[in-house]
Amino acid sequence: xxxxxxxxxxxxxxxxxxxxxxxxxxxxxxxxxxxxxxxxxxxxxxxxxxxxxxxxxxxxxxxxxxxxxxxxxxxxxxxxxxxxxxxxxxxxxxxxxxxxxxxxxxxxxxxxxxxxxxxxxxxxxxxxxxxxxxxxxxxxxxxxxxxxxxxxxxxxxxxxxxxxxxxxxxxxxxxxxxxxxxxxxxxxxxxxxxxxxxxxxxxxxxxxxxxxxxxxxxxxxxxxxxxxxxxxxxxxxxxxxxxxxxxxxxxxxxxxxxxxxxxxxxxxxxxxxxxxxxxxxxxxxxxxxxxxxxxxxxxxxxxxxxxxxxxxxxxxxxxxxxxxxxxxxxxxxxxxxxxxxxxxxxxxxxxxxxxxxxxxxxxxxxxxxxxxxxxxxxxxxxxxxxxxxxxxxxxxxxxxxxxxxxxxxxxxxxxxxxxxxxxxxxxxxxxxxxxxxxxxxxxxxxxxxxxxxxxxxxx
Amino acid sequence: xxxxxxxxxxxxxxxxxxxxxxxxxxxxxxxxxxxxxxxxxxxxxxxxxxxxxxxxxxxxxxxxxxxxxxxxxxxxxxxxxxxxxxxxxxxxxxxxxxxxxxxxxxxxxxxxxxxxxxxxxxxxxxxxxxxxxxxxxxxxxxxxxxxxxxxxxxxxxxxxxxxxxxxxxxxxxxxxxxxxxxxxxxxxxxxxxxxxxxxxxxxxxxxxxxxxxxxxxxxxxxxxxxxxxxxxxxxxxxxxxxxxxxxxxxxxxxxxxxxxxxxxxxxxxxxxxxxxxxxxxxxxxxxxxxxxxxxxxxxxxxxxxxxxxxxxxxxxxxxxxxxxxxxxxxxxxxxxxxxxxxxxxxxxxxxxxxxxxxxxxxxxxxxxxxxxxxxxxxxxxxxxxxxxxxxxxxxxxxxxxxxxxxxxxxxxxxxxxxxxxxxxxxxxxxxxxxxxxxxxxxxxxxxxxxxxxxxxxxx
Numbered sequence: 001x002x003x004x005x006x007x008x009x010x011x012x013x014x015x016x017x018x019x020x021x022x023x024x025x026x027x028x029x030x031x032x033x034x035x036x037x038x039x040x041x042x043x044x045x046x047x048x049x050x051x052x053x054x055x056x057x058x059x060x061x062x063x064x065x066x067x068x069x070x071x072x073x074x075x076x077x078x079x080x081x082x083x084x085x086x087x088x089x090x091x092x093x094x095x096x097x098x099x100x101x102x103x104x105x106x107x108x109x110x111x112x113x114x115x116x117x118x119x120x121x122x123x124x125x126x127x128x129x130x131x132x133x134x135x136x137x138x139x140x141x142x143x144x145x146x147x148x149x150x151x152x153x154x155x156x157x158x159x160x161x162x163x164x165x166x167x168x169x170x171x172x173x174x175x176x177x178x179x180x181x182x183x184x185x186x187x188x189x190x191x192x193x194x195x196x197x198x199x200x201x202x203x204x205x206x207x208x209x210x211x212x213x214x215x216x217x218x219x220x221x222x223x224x225x226x227x228x229x230x231x232x233x234x235x236x237x238x239x240x241x242x243x244x245x246x247x248x249x250x251x252x253x254x255x256x257x258x259x260x261x262x263x264x265x266x267x268x269x270x271x272x273x274x275x276x277x278x279x280x281x282x283x284x285x286x287x288x289x290x291x292x293x294x295x296x297x298x299x300x301x302x303x304x305x306x307x308x309x310x311x312x313x314x315x316x317x318x319x320x321x322x323x324x325x326x327x328x329x330x331x332x333x334x335x336x337x338x339x340x341x342x343x344x345x346x347x348x349x350x351x352x353x354x355x356x357x358x359x360x361x362x363x364x365x366x367x368x369x370x371x372x373x374x375x376x377x378x379x380x381x382x383x384x385x386x387x388x389x390x391x392x393x394x395x396x397x398x399x400x401x402x403x404x405x406x407x408x409x410x411x412x413x414x415x416x417x418x419x420x421x422x423x424x425x426x427x428x429x430x431x432x433x434x435x436x437x438x439x440x441x442x443x444x445x446x447x448x449x450x451x452x453x454x455x456x457x458x459x
Numbered sequence: 460x461x462x463x464x465x466x467x468x469x470x471x472x473x474x475x476x477x478x479x480x481x482x483x484x485x486x487x488x489x490x491x492x493x494x495x496x497x498x499x500x501x502x503x504x505x506x507x508x509x510x511x512x513x514x515x516x517x518x519x520x521x522x523x524x525x526x527x528x529x530x531x532x533x534x535x536x537x538x539x540x541x542x543x544x545x546x547x548x549x550x551x552x553x554x555x556x557x558x559x560x561x562x563x564x565x566x567x568x569x570x571x572x573x574x575x576x577x578x579x580x581x582x583x584x585x586x587x588x589x590x591x592x593x594x595x596x597x598x599x600x601x602x603x604x605x606x607x608x609x610x611x612x613x614x615x616x617x618x619x620x621x622x623x624x625x626x627x628x629x630x631x632x633x634x635x636x637x638x639x640x641x642x643x644x645x646x647x648x649x650x651x652x653x654x655x656x657x658x659x660x661x662x663x664x665x666x667x668x669x670x671x672x673x674x675x676x677x678x679x680x681x682x683x684x685x686x687x688x689x690x691x692x693x694x695x696x697x698x699x700x701x702x703x704x705x706x707x708x709x710x711x712x713x714x715x716x717x718x719x720x721x722x723x724x725x726x727x728x729x730x731x732x733x734x735x736x737x738x739x740x741x742x743x744x745x746x747x748x749x750x751x752x753x754x755x756x757x758x759x760x761x762x763x764x765x766x767x768x769x770x771x772x773x774x775x776x777x778x779x780x781x782x783x784x785x786x787x788x789x790x791x792x793x794x795x796x797x798x799x800x801x802x803x804x805x806x807x808x809x810x811x812x813x814x815x816x817x818x819x820x821x822x823x824x825x826x827x828x829x830x831x832x833x834x835x836x837x838x839x840x841x842x843x844x845x846x847x848x849x850x851x852x853x854x855x856x857x858x859x860x861x862x863x864x865x866x867x868x869x870x871x872x873x874x875x876x877x878x879x880x881x882x883x884x885x886x887x888x889x890x891x892x893x894x895x896x897x898x899x900x901x902x903x904x905x906x907x908x909x910x911x912x913x914x915x916x917x918x
Contacts, residue, residue, distance in 0.1 A: 058692070065691035066684065070545040073530035086529040162709030167657070195670050198626070198662050199677060205705040211654050211695040214688075218658060225525065229673075232524035233517070236670040237662075246664040250621030251710075 009244030014257050016242040017197075019264065020146055021190035024176045027265050029138050030442075036268045037442065040141045045438035046105055046275045046414055047098050047115035048079065052434075052454055053349065053421025054100035055080025059210040063093050063217070076124040079454045080425045087124040091174070091224045095120035095217030096210075099166070101349045102331075103279040103421075107144075107272055108405060110151035110165055114273060116216030117170025118143035121224040122177045127451045131181055133444030141270050143177025143223075146193075148269035149260045150241070150248065157254035159204075167202030167215030168251060172241070174223020182231050194236025195226035197247035208328075275414060277403040278347040280330075283315045284337040286382035286401040291341030293396045294386050301343055301365050303388045309338060309371040312379040316371060330357040335366040338384070348420045380404060426456055468703035473716050475701040476656075478723065479605055480649035483635045486724050488597050489901075495727045496901065499600045501873055504897035505564055505734045506557050506574035507538065511893075511913055512808065512880025513559035514539025518669040522552050522676070535583040538913045539884045546583040550633070550683045554579035554676030555669075558625070560808045561790075562738040562880075566603075566731055567864060569610035569624055573732060575675025576629025577602035580683040581636045586910045590640055592903030600729050602636025602682075605652075607728035608719045609700070609707065616713035618663075626661030626674030627710060631700070633682020641690050653695025654685035656706035667787075734873060736862040737806040739789075742774045743796040745841035745860040750800030752855045753845050760802055760824050762847045768797060768830040771838040775830060782822075789816040794825040797843070807879045839863060885915055 030037060054060060055078065064078060067089040076090035077083075079097065084090070098104055099116045107114050122139045125131075147169040151158075159165045175196035179189040199222040202215035230236075240246050248255050278288050287309060315334055324330040330352050339362050340347040356362060377383055380401065386394045400406035402413070409417070415435050422431040434453040437444070444450055489496060513519060514537070523537060526548040535549035536542075538556065543549070557563055558575045566573050581598045584590075606628040610617075618624045634655035638648040658681040661674035689695075699705050707714050737747050746768060774793055783789040789811050798821050799806040815821060836842055839860065845853045859865035861872070868876070874894050881890040893912040896903070903909055 062691040062693040063688060066687040066693065069687050070547055071532035071534065072545070073532075075530065086531070088529055162704035164657075194665070194668070195673065198623075198665055198670050198674060199658075199660055201658055203657050203699065203704060203706050203709050205696045205699055205702040206653070206657055209653070209694045209696050211657050211693075211699070214654065214693070214695075215657060228525040228528050229521060232521040234521040234525065234670075234673070235668045236673075237664045237668050240662065240664055240670070243664040245621035245662060247662050250662050 009249060010255065011244055013242035013255070014261060015239065016257060016260055017190050017193055017238055017240055019261060020176065021186045021193060023264055024142055024146065024180050025184060025186045025189045027142060029134060031265065032141065032268050036141065036271055037137065039270050039273060040137050041439055041441055042275065042411070042414055043105055043115050043144070043270055043273050044119060044137070044140060044441055045418060045435065047119045048438060048454060049418035049421045050101055050104045051094050051098040052080035052425050054097040055425055057097065057100045059100050059213060060093060060097050062210065063096050067093065075128040077127060077451050077455050082455055087128040088221050088224050090124035091121045091220035092217040094124060095220035096213045099213035099216045101279050103276050103349060105273050105275050106282070107148050107151070107269060108274055109272060110148060110155045111159070112148055112151045112169060113166045113216060114144040114148055114173065116166060117219035117223060118147065118173040118177045120217065120220035121174035122181060123447065123451065125178050125181055125224055126447045129181070130446050130448060133441040133447055133450065135181055136447055137442045139177040139180040141268060142180050143173040144270045145268055146176040147173025152259035153256050154248060154252035154254060158252035161252065162204050163200065163251060164202030164204050164206065164212065164215045167219045168200035170216055170219030171196045171199050171201060171222045171226070174220045175226040178224045178227030179230065182227055184227065184231055188230045190238050191234065191236050192227040192230035194238065194240035195229050195234060196223050197236070197240035199226070200247060200251055272405065274405055275403055275409050277409055277413065277417065279349045279352055280337065280347065281319060281332065283379060284319050284334050285403060286380060286398045287311065287334050287384065288337040288341040288347050289401040290382045290384035290396045290398045291338045292345045293398070294384065294394055295342050295345050297394060299342065299386050299388070299394055301361065304365065304368050305387045305389045307338055307369045308385040308387060309334070309369055310374040310377055310383040311371065312377050313373045313375055314379045316373060324357055326354045327352045327357050333366070334371060335369045336362070338369045339365040348417070430457065468708060469714065470703055472701035472714070473720060474698065475716060475719055476649050476652055476697055476699055478720060479635065480645045480652060482723050483601055483605065483639050484643060484645045484648045486601060488593060490724065491600065491727050495600065495730055496596065498729050498732060499596050500898055500900055501734065501870070502564055502574050502603070502729060502732050503578060503596070503599060503900055504877060504894065505873055506578045507897060507913060508877035508880045509560055509563045510553050510557040511539035511884050513556040514884055516556065516559045518559050518672060519552060519556050521669065522555050526552065534587040536586060536910050536914050541914055546587040547680050547683050549583035550580045550679035551676040553583065554679035555672045558672035558675045560738050562735050562808060564732050564734050565741070566607050566610070566728060567733055568731060569607060569614045570618070571607055571610045571628060572625045572675060573603040573607055573632065575625060576678035576682060577606065577632040577636045579676065579679035580633035581640060582906065582910065584637050584640055584683055585906045588640070589905050589907060592900040592906055592909065594640060595906055596901045598636040598639040600727060601639050602632040603729045604727055605635040606632025611718035612715050613707060613711035613713060617711035620711065621663050622659065622710060623661030623663050623665065623671065623674045626678045627659035629675055629678030630655045630658050630660060630681045633679045634685040637683045637686030638689065641686055643686065643690055647689045649697050650693065650695050651686040651689035653697065653699035654688050654693060655682050656695070656699035658685070659706060659710055731864065733862060733864055734868050736868055736872065736876065738808045738811055739796065739806065740778060740791065742838060743778050743793050744862060745839060745857045746770065746793050746843065747796040747800040747806050748860040749841045749843035749855045749857045750797045751804045752857070753843065753853055754801050754804050756853060758801065758845050758847070758853055760820065763824065763827050764846045764848045766797055766828045767844040767846060768793070768828055769833040769836055769842040770830065771836050772832045772834055773838045775832060783816055785813045786811045786816050792825070793830065794828045795821070797828045798824040807876070889916065
């Protein structure tokens with residue numbers, strides 16, 4: 001029955017579902033620059049390292065125990081573990097683990113973590129179906145383009161409203177990528193996107209719980225299933241994304257369609273992907289980076305009288321916890337970040353463990369950090385001066401922290417990050433082989449060989 | 460980073476997630492009146508008949524083919540078929556089939572079709588785990604209470620915004636019901652609701668496609684998995700429903716919390732469930748009912764000169780198609796509805812088949828229907844006069860059509876509806892046994908015996 005609604009409908013949207021389906025089905029393989037293709041390999045490797053690293057987190061154990069209640073077929077690998085489950089469940093679990101450390105990639109314009117939903121779906125399906133590495137990289141670039149473009153169109157309203165944009169757009173990216181992998185035609189690809197459009201996943205209220213990483217996992221699973229359903233003739237609205245009562249207008253009042261249609265097939269959103277060097281919120285990164293640079297200049301913790309830290313007010317507002325009691329609290333402590341940077345030169349998951357956080361030397365060192373607000377400093381920068389016991393002052397100013405778009409992690413730094421997560425799970429030798437396999441992914445005849453390296457050979 | 464949002468947040472919501480978890484975990488078995496318990500059995504039987512009836516619809520075939528790509532374990536039955544799949548996939552497929560004919564139940568206050576998500580999840584899980592019929596009925600009443608109460612709180616804004624409220628609230632109902640079945644404690648039940656809260660499913664743009672019935676199926680699946688995850692220790696926000704960035708405030712600007720807390724455990728929403736006697740939109744029902752009453756009074760199609768139909772303008776606005784060309788169009792034709800009512804005395808899925816719609820006698824009869832608008836007649840009523848070739852006039856006025864809350868289908872009528880859907884699939888003898896098993900569900904020691912009757916014994 002007709003009724004007025006609070007939401008003004010846009011009845012003149014371009015045929016977004018059809019336009020994206022055309023792109024997904026027909027854009028040529030490797031139809032982009034070498035830089036884009038290299039970024040796809042970096043995205044893949046960074047995602048894989050995060051998934052392997054969190055393989056034995058309690059969230060992974062719980063999710064796997066639940067999935068095992070379904071007695072799944074052994075189709076695809078749980079990364080970093082010896083178990084195999086059906087491809088949809090593998091997409092779910094690998095999506096969960098890849099986001100568990102909050103250490104994965106970020107499309108800064110939308111704060112989407114794009115690899116989780118897309119790569120988790122693609123690799124699980126490709127492992128079972130025996131696709132080539134090139135097909136996986138193609139699907140990854142195209143799937144990420146779909147989710148980030150939909151994100152661009154809806155951001156920020158959609159996010160402000162309460163949606164965890166990684167999961168809500170990730171279902172579409174995963175569906176697009178799996179449709180590509182299955183070589184669906186335009187019509188079936190549109191149906192895959194349409195089925196996925198009814199399944200946006202993720203509320204921001206879940207941040208700080210296991211349901212946050214469930215969002216990319218659930219999105220991966222839902223996208224993979226949407227593509228399978230479409231491949232078997234299941235139907236959806238051909239205007240499921242853009243119609244007045246379709247997904248995008250239902251979950252966002254802002255929808256800038258040109259963000260989807262503009263330069264489609266020419267500009268690739270994966271070009272704007274970034275990778276976290278440190279396993280914590282992005283506002284602490286410049287301070288950690290600055291302290292790591294002090295360490296490189298020879299400053300050691302035992303020389304320190306105090307560390308004078310000047311940052312934007314937002315940094316202390318979000319991460320001003322002076323005396324963190326455990327790892328989770330430490331992720332919201334710029335003081336701990338500085339101590340870790342000076343002590344270790346970096347701050348990965350291990351440096352945010354309860355054990356490290358409560359070490360006497362760490363407690364002592366972070367108490368020597370004197371933070372002051374200076375709003376003339378950008379929130380993405382940090383000004384740090386180490387005042388030494390002998391009276392010397394050593395100053396470092398970080399304008400763009402390592403890992404930002406202006407100062408991206410090098411390939412070698414990504415490898416080191418990968419090793420930091422994977423060595424303990426797979427051993428250093430196999431980790432090194434796996435890194436090489438990641439860089440060569442686009443040439444792999446069959447991804448099964450790559451995936452095999454991501455499971456411990458000795459359980 | 461802080462930013463103003465367009466949506467005013469309610470920071471003072473009662474602890475809805477916790478309140479519902481307490482109710483789900485601790486409300487006593489059969490803690491309601493005999494009338495409520497009988498309505499639960501009617502809801503279960505009506506849902507089961509719809510699922511069996513659509514077992515071989517092309518949507519079921521497509522969904523099953525996709526699920527079979529996962530090589531599922533044979534844990535639970537696809538109703539009306541011989542195949543078994545894992546319990547989560549059975550929840551999906553049975554949820555799809557039960558809504559495929561648009562012939563299932565309706566909670567009129569919210570237009571939620573409540574059984575689809577809840578019963579599909581509960582029965583699949585119970586079959587695998589071997590629960591009793593009483594446990595299934597308890598879970599059904601409690602799960603439907605959760606989804607309909609959340610629906611009451613958000614309706615109409617949530618629906619107007621574009622959400623297919625059956626799927627978006629159904630995930631919570633299915634999670635609640637499965638949590639109950641698994642005997643989760645309050646804390647784990649809250650986590651199950653919380654995980655489900657991140658997965659609202661369904662956009663109204665999908666109406667008219669297979670993705671419409673996917674919504675209750677997907678909700679059943681997601682709810683079942685949420686309960687399994689919670690049972691293994693997976694966590695979510697304990698305020699996932701009510702928090703400012705939780706599910707309800709994210710997907711609806713209207714949230715009347717008292718709809719959830721008021722008379723919880725005393726008033727049961729399943730009491731307000733209704734069942735469709737006819738397989739079409741509810742506004743045609745009074746006209747079909749009136750013509751069926753003419754038939755009962757001895758009026759036959761060959762006696763008819765014309766049928767004078769007076770209805771509210773809305774009826775012709777929504778269902779004014781004079782010359783439907785196929786079954787789907789006929790569902791929007793009050794003219795076909797009148798012809799079917801007079802010819803058959805009812806209008807189930809078969810009477811909306813392409814074949815029946817194009818029969819010469821049906822085409823001729825519906826051309827004799829002269830419809831006029833009379834807005835003094837309620838949209839839930841119809842005024843019909845058969846003008847016979849001999850000049851006689853036979854008049855019927857239907858104030859409340861059969862199937863409405865004021866004039867509910869009798870148990871015998873529900874049985875006849877069930878037979879109409881099931882006889883062709885299971886045979887009349889087995890259908891009759893299954894009907895008896897449905898009425899005795901609350902006493903069944905193990906639901907496996909009931910479910911066995913819902914699969915054809917001779918494939």
